[in-house]
Amino acid sequence: MDLKKILEDVKNNNLDIDDALKKLKDLPYEDLGYAHIDHHRNLRNGFPEVIYCKGKSDEHILGIIERMNKKSTNILGTRCRKETFDKISKIYPNAEYEEVSQILKIKNEEIKEQGKGKILIITGGTSDIPVADEAYYTAKFFGNEVERLYDVGVAGIHRLLSHRNIIEEARVIVAVAGMEGALASVVGGLVDVPVIAVPTSVGYGANFDGLAPLLAMLNSCASGISVVNIDNGFGAGYLASTINKLK
Known part of the structure; x- marks a missing residue:
């Protein structure tokens, strides 16, 4: 209204x-x-x-x-x-x-672009895409320019590093990963913008349905990382949009 x-x-x-x-x-x-x-x-x-x-x-x-x-x-x-x-x-x-x-x-009215820059959604693997897409469409719905960079996890870190130009253009980054959740720390060490880490329930037994990456992200040695709940792509997209609206 x-x-x-x-x-x-x-x-x-x-x-x-x-x-x-x-x-x-x-x-x-x-x-x-x-x-x-x-x-x-x-x-x-x-x-x-x-x-x-x-x-x-x-x-x-x-x-x-x-x-x-x-x-x-x-x-x-x-x-x-x-x-x-x-x-x-x-x-x-x-x-x-x-x-x-x-x-x-x-959509009952035109979505006006409110973001001041670009939000980038990154995933460790393709199994993380459902959670990442939740963040992507949430951020777009709230009027942001959003880009996706998927399947660039640390198991093949050269894939991530080959996209440094895209990473450095972002104003806010959402890093989505399961397994051991190392992606958020690596991304956080490369940029000077807020990084929102999203642990996913993707992984084998000791992943504990996302608890392992959650704890890893909370204990990240890279500064400037915030962490949302397991599989909470919506929360990450919402927070990224809030940050991107700030002047």
Whole structure:
């Protein structure tokens, strides 16, 4: 909801006060019984509320989308099942789906570029791509220029070093890796910009479903690295977007 536009329309007599009150009645949130939709979040944080679809019934997801759609806001959903998207797309033809990352997008207004530079998403291997793509599409949805550099892990470090020009152009870097998670430390030692490390649950037994790379990234000797939770591509993309908006 564009509160500034509502106020300007009232000021210019393009919207009467009663109609303006109807538009504002659900601020700061709307109670659906099973969910409290935070319509006010975009005003506070600069980004609208995001729907975490996993664990929600299709009926609840559709109910939340219906109410958000009435506010003409852009809608982002994470961990959305393909079967759920198929139901959504029948009602909202403008819905888009990224199958690898399970990202759902409904664009009701043009996404304005807000980032001050480029966000680069790097992965150690191709098995990390679902998490990396979650970060990629999240950052793009929030108005950033985003580039991908995949399968350049430390097992063949020459692959990473051959792309130094791309790495050095980035304003924020998201390093996504499983196994032992060494990628984040290597990248952090090459650049003078923030590096967001994302441990993934990719790896053999002693990887402990991502715990090994999580601890390795938290204990990195490279400075300037922040770490998000295991497989949390959305959180990394969101944080990268927040940093990239800063002047």
